[in-house]
Amino acid sequence: MASVLRTAPSTTVSYHVFGPSDPEGFAAMAVVETLVHTHDIAQGLNRQWSPPRELCERVLRRLFPHVTVCGDAWDNLLWATGRTALPDRPRLTEWRWYGTRRE
Template identity: 80%
Template sequence: MDRADSAVDSEDVRRVVALAIDALRCADPQGWDAKAGTLEWTCWETLEHLADDLFTYAARYGLDKPPVSTTLPFRTSSDRSGGPANVIFVERASGPEGLLTVLEACGGLLASVLSTAPSTTVAYHVFGPTGPEGFAAMAVVETLVHTHDVTQGLNLQWSPPRELCERVLKKLFHHVVIDFDAWETLLWATGRTALPHRPRLTEWRWYSPQAT
């Protein structure tokens, strides 16, 4: 596989977060407590979880030597039983605009730290320690699929760039054959849909690349 065909960087993180915010900004302000797609979380909780992912990814690179066998010892909590356990929560009184502002801030923070981190730096993730490019790809996947979840719950359209979907598939899902639309294939690879001749997955994972 040509590395250039699967390269993902901090600008891709900025881009996908901006696209997600554009897609979500026109949502019905009263719709955010609906379930997010096939998840058990609400749309609000799912976007908080996404912001939390981006923030905690970024925090790893605030250290000269990030841990490679455990996450940082943040205290996490849930707003309700069954809700996501987060570090980041958004003040409900700020409404959807506040939620989108926090998402943009966390995405910008991650993009900024990834753009300055040495490519050889490795940090922990449950799917395997990886470097800045791996975390950029993981952040893009998280943003793509969780925006899908939320737009399903909010009855909005979400159709991300196919070339970006193909790059993160090649970077993190090298075991997946891309013989169908890249976006639909990514949704299948993350357990969200079935494809012709491929039943929906009940378990899935990506494979984080080591730093270069």
């Protein structure tokens, strides 16, 4: 992913099932996949783990513009990907991100 980001022009657009995306969108998708699946693994091993707040905020802004971030950004990302409920929001049974190119 790092090589793609270093070498692909920012104007490049590629297919994704949720809509075409640019390199920044694909990078954000890779970050979300890494973060939430690391969480899944940690949960399975009974370990606590959380990523940097700024990283969570950045991918929430890029891929989940419909999500209002209240409180902890990591908790909000877990909620946005259907992994947890929040005090004021039930757990999602369906979710998606929006990686389409931003103008």
